[in-house]
Amino acid sequence: MTTETGAMDVDAAILVAPPEPNRETATSNSLNNNPQATTSTESQVREMYRQLPVRVHVRRPGKDSWMYIGRATVSHEVMGQTSRVVVRTGAEKVLVTFGEHCDLQAERRGNFVVVACVETDGVLSWSLNAVNIADTLRLLASIELACYRSKQLFSDPMRYTSSRRKIERVIRDDRRKRHKRKRDEETMISAFAQQRLGG
16 A cells, blocks of 8 residues: 555654554454455455346236236345345345245256245245346355254254155145146036037
8 A cells, every 4th residue: 555654765764653553444454464264254245245136927816817016036044053045125125035944945946946835824935037147046045044953953853854844745736736726627617618518
């Protein structure tokens, strides 16, 4: 860093004693002299505040069709040893937060990440449409990392396994019911069309 003190000639530097650096200046200089520490700090900040643009759809419990919510951004926020994935609208309104408290299952379908959340009244599903495959994979990994219950896995493996199986069973049963309703609807429409043609 170039300062006015550093620009003085040698004689002036002998006559004028340099000011004693305070702690903040020393810390700043140590960071500047250590590019590896600076790079590490910057990368940590980028990871914490990185935002991915997505298009959001939601499927309410008991519904078979998706409803378009709009454009949003997804950020992976790290807080100590835990993290969370937050989906916000353009007006910074929080749509949903994924973390260890959520009973969910996330899977990738093309450029979409579908997150099925087990709620008290059924399965609430979120569809996050990323820009490309790289963002889709990054989004899926962030959600899985944020929702990974490492403490429960190490403290009580049996309970963790039982909880995961229950979540998977509830989501599987919900998918089976939706497919059955769709087949019944298609059968009813086909029968009604044939009746109209026959009449």
